Amino acid sequence: MEPQTICYRPIGVLHTPFADSEGAPIQPAGARGVEGEAVIDPAYAEGLKDLEGFSHLILIYHCHRSGPCRLVVTPFLDGRPHGLFATRAPARPNPIGLSVVRLVGVEGRRLHLKDVDMLDGTPLLDLKPYVPEFDQPFGPVRTGWLAERAAEAARRRGDRRFHRSE
């Protein structure tokens, strides 16, 4: 079968204080309290009904400024090469980013957010309510090579070396 090309249209745009990767957080855990905004396209405004009852959202977005994808990457936190799919590096075959953020207010088409880790101007592909009963995994969680690094990763801010590859 021929590989399919899938074309998505953004539903809105994400605004954050991060103009570029230098100094941007690595994950929402490293962006605690950082305020941002999702501005939803008027065509989708009706779909926001009842969203204000949720405290957290799952944002799915296009990492529009990511570089070329490499299948082996060396995160600066670790210094050892890892398979791309064992990392959260943004430069992927389909550069999709995923963040669980706090929803602090809904004002028309503007969603006021906290804990944002993406770059300003990032196109938003979708948003979904975070529901612990649906989203918390069963059983013990293993975090592979990140086990020793996750706490540090959560605190650290990104820089260009994050995209270094072997």
Ligand SMILES: C[S@@+](CC[C@H](N)C(=O)[O-])C[C@H]1O[C@@H](n2cnc3c(N)ncnc32)[C@H](O)[C@@H]1O
């Ligand atoms: C490790 S990624 C994680 C992103 C998301 N939380 C995830 O797990 O998919 C975080 C880094 O992606 C980069 N980034 C965020 N938004 C981006 C965008 N729109 N284009 C390119 N890179 C982006 C920033 O450098 C940030 O430090």
